[in-house]
Amino acid sequence: MKLINIIAIRISLIAVAILAFWSVLFYYAVMNEVNDEVDDALEDYAETILIRHVRNEELPTQSSGSNNQFFIKEISPEEAMLQERVRYEDRDVFINEKNEFEPARVLHYIFENEEGKLFELEVSTPHIEKRDLKQAIFYWIIFLFIAILLFVSILSIWSVKRTMSPLRVLLKWIDNYRVGADNKPLNNPTKIYELSTLNKVVEDSFGRMEEAYLLQKRFVENASHEMQTPLAISISRLEMMLEDPTLSEKQMESVVKTKQTLDRLVKMNRALLLLSKIDNGLFHNHSSVCISEIVQKLIPDYQMVYAAKNISLNTVIKEPFYLNIDENLAATLVSNLIKNAYTHNISGGEILISTDKNSIIVENTSDNGELDEKLIFERFYHSSNSRQSIGLGLSIVQSICRNYNLNIHYSFNNGKHRFTIKKN
Amino acid sequence: MLLLQAKHKKMKILVVEDNSELREVITQSLEKERYLVEVAADYSTASQKIAEYEYDCILLDIMLPDGNGLNLLREAEKDNRHLNVIILSAKDSVEDKVAGLQLGADDYLPKPFHLSELHARIKSLLRRMNWSGNNILTIANLKINTTSFSVLINDKHIDLGRKEYDILLFLVNRKERIVEKEILAEGVWGDFIDQADNFDFIYAHIKNLRKKLKEAGAQVEIKTVYGFGYKLEVL
Numbered sequence: 001m002k003l004i005n006i007i008a009i010r011i012s013l014i015a016v017a018i019l020a021f022w023s024v025l026f027y028y029a030v031m032n033e034v035n036d037e038v039d040d041a042l043e044d045y046a047e048t049i050l051i052r053h054v055r056n057e058e059l060p061t062q063s064s065g066s067n068n069q070f071f072i073k074e075i076s077p078e079e080a081m082l083q084e085r086v087r088y089e090d091r092d093v094f095i096n097e098k099n100e101f102e103p104a105r106v107l108h109y110i111f112e113n114e115e116g117k118l119f120e121l122e123v124s125t126p127h128i129e130k131r132d133l134k135q136a137i138f139y140w141i142i143f144l145f146i147a148i149l150l151f152v153s154i155l156s157i158w159s160v161k162r163t164m165s166p167l168r169v170l171l172k173w174i175d176n177y178r179v180g181a182d183n184k185p186l187n188n189p190t191k192i193y194e195l196s197t198l199n200k201v202v203e204d205s206f207g208r209m210e211e212a213y214l215l216q217k218r219f220v221e222n223a224s225h226e227m228q229t230p231l232a233i234s235i236s237r238l239e240m241m242l243e244d245p246t247l248s249e250k251q252m253e254s255v256v257k258t259k260q261t262l263d264r265l266v267k268m269n270r271a272l273l274l275l276s277k278i279d280n281g282l283f284h285n286h287s288s289v290c291i292s293e294i295v296q297k298l299i300p301d302y303q304m305v306y307a308a309k310n311i312s313l314n315t316v317i318k319e320p321f322y323l324n325i326d327e328n329l330a331a332t333l334v335s336n337l338i339k340n341a342y343t344h345n346i347s348g349g350e351i352l353i354s355t356d357k358n359s360i361i362v363e364n365t366s367d368n369g370e371l372d373e374k375l376i377f378e379r380f381y382h383s384s385n386s387r388q389s390i391g392l393g394l395s396i397v398q399s400i401c402r403n404y405n406l407n408i409h410y411s412f413n414n415g416k417h418r419f420t421i422k423k424n
Numbered sequence: 425m426l427l428l429q430a431k432h433k434k435m436k437i438l439v440v441e442d443n444s445e446l447r448e449v450i451t452q453s454l455e456k457e458r459y460l461v462e463v464a465a466d467y468s469t470a471s472q473k474i475a476e477y478e479y480d481c482i483l484l485d486i487m488l489p490d491g492n493g494l495n496l497l498r499e500a501e502k503d504n505r506h507l508n509v510i511i512l513s514a515k516d517s518v519e520d521k522v523a524g525l526q527l528g529a530d531d532y533l534p535k536p537f538h539l540s541e542l543h544a545r546i547k548s549l550l551r552r553m554n555w556s557g558n559n560i561l562t563i564a565n566l567k568i569n570t571t572s573f574s575v576l577i578n579d580k581h582i583d584l585g586r587k588e589y590d591i592l593l594f595l596v597n598r599k600e601r602i603v604e605k606e607i608l609a610e611g612v613w614g615d616f617i618d619q620a621d622n623f624d625f626i627y628a629h630i631k632n633l634r635k636k637l638k639e640a641g642a643q644v645e646i647k648t649v650y651g652f653g654y655k656l657e658v659l
Contacts, residue, residue, distance in 0.1 A: 225514050225515060228514040228534075228535040228536050229443050229446055229514055229535060229536070231535075231536040232446055232535045232536030232537060233443070233445045233446045233449055235536055235538060235539075236446070236449040236450070236453065236536075236538075236539045237449055239453075239538060239539045239540065240449065240452065240453055240456075240539065242602055243456070243601070243602075249650050252649075252650060253650060253652065256604065256652050256653070259604075260604070260606065263606065266536050282519075301613055301614070304613075304625050305609075305613065305625055307624075307625055308624055308625075
């Protein structure tokens with residue numbers, strides 16, 4: 001959810017609560033004031049009638065055009081005891097002139113005349129219509145609420161847009177940032193302290209990240225380099241030992257096995273070096289290379305090597321697939337994919353390689369079910385039954401793809417692994 | 425013939441390598457092959473020796489404590505001298521290789537290498553040097569023409585498949601040495617072969633090759649060494 005929406009929603013919720021509370025308060029305040037005024041008027045009116053009644057003067061006509069009314073009736077002392085002397089109430093009163101009921105404020109007044117008789121005087125005056133008032137207040141409150149909401153929205157959109165534009169620039173920059181790639185410097189001047197601090201913090205931490213990444217890349221490269229000479233020495237010593245004619249078969253076998261293990265280490269080392277070279281972008285000899293052609297060229301060798309596995313291989317070249325890439329890397333890419341398809345296959349399985357203008361697909365029957373797409377490209381990842389492999393082949397494939405802006409995707413269906421490499 | 429040559433006049437090789445252990449191993453192995461070996465542990469020693477003496481072959485490490493080995497090639501180039509150089513480098517980079525070969529190095533061998541590979545490279549370099557243009561390898565009654573890819577036994581042409589020829593050449597270049605199956609496979613088929621779990625396909629080729637050699641009466645034999653390798657022996 002966008003910041004703007006959150007601000008608008010929060011402010012409107014608070015506004016609803018405040019306005020609801022305020023409208024209730026407002027209503028009662030208004031009613032109170034109105035009642036006060038009306039009660040004063042009623043009292044004056046009641047007093048006039050009372051005085052006249054007591055003096056036995058002529059009482060005013062029922063209503064002198066003001067819709068005011070009064071009634072006087074005699075009551076017993078018992079009745080009078082039950083009531084307060086002065087009492088106000090709100091009730092609908094029938095108004096003769098209008099011939100209808102109207103809400104009215106009513107004053108009951110109990111008094112005694114000279115003869116000691118008790119009377120109740122009831123005066124009433126039409127009253128403001130409370131329902132109307134409530135409705136009016138309600139509508140106005142809603143109007144006010146919408147006005148506030150509109151105002152708040154416009155204000156927050158405007159202010160967020162204005163003040164948050166450096167934040168948007170920063171977010172876009174972070175989103176486009178790729179570690180190890182050639183990133184543009186962040187150009188985002190702002191007067192807002194928090195945002196300029198954020199800029200600085202982000203830039204600093206990205207810088208540190210970049211440094212760590214470089215160090216790690218260098219480390220792999222340097223470590224691999226440093227291992228070459230000791231490996232060369234050990235292998236050479238074993239080789240010289242093998243030339244000794246006095247060695248027994250058993251001794252020779254164990255020397256050879258040791259040497260083979262070292263050879264594996266050499267291969268691992270070379271693969272790591274290759275990987276870090278690809279990641280460091282040390283391949284520059286790009287030319288237009290036909291991947292389909294490389295596939296055709298490599299297949300016979302693989303068929304020979306894996307003849308024992310009896311795997312049937314089919315290629316479908318719908319259209320030649322050209323890439324602008326270093327030729328050696330292209331061969332590495334293709335041979336790693338084919339090798340993979342052979343080694344993780346069952347005896348008598350199938351391999352299907354197809355290319356079209358924009359992609360190459362390598363599909364093969366699987367020896368162990370679906371693999372985890374997140375893991376297979378990781379360095380030194382081994383599926384359960386392939387200790388023979390170094391575990392860097394697919395990492396190298398992925399690195400090459402990343403460097404040449406290719407999209408590599410793994411999927412599994414009908415018992416087949418499928419690797420798709422597509423131009424982006 | 426190479427052996428004869430070596431007996432006539434010992435080939436002189438300079439090993440320029442800063443790592444003492446590796447230097448020692450290489451020296452030992454070369455001396456076993458009856459080369460005359462001299463060593464230089466750093467750039468200045470190497471530069472001095474090269475200026476004073478002639479060497480048939482120089483094994484040159486690029487990264488030396490006091491300078492870049494490639495500069496030795498540059499110096500020689502200035503003096504209009506050609507050195508027969510095989511670069512040994514821990515930095516298996518295309519740039520280094522290209523730079524080295526452009527400066528007149530004859531070969532480039534990335535570390536770590538097999539001694540058998542080193543010997544094969546030295547031999548082929550010395551051969552090129554002594555019979556420039558005429559690339560005929562002779563061993564017993566076997567002649568291999570490396571430009572026309574043809575093999576003659578007792579001056580009679582024998583027909584070999586492409587891979588059979590490659591295997592024979594690989595073994596001849598490493599004659600009297602044990603060549604492991606894996607190394608043979610890599611040398612003939614390429615690096616990608618490393619993950620093959622079964623080297624039966626080599627055996628099929630070796631079998632054919634043996635049969636053809638025997639039928640033509642070759643005085644060399646490919647021997648199987650304890651099931652893990654092969655060795656080409658002169659009968």
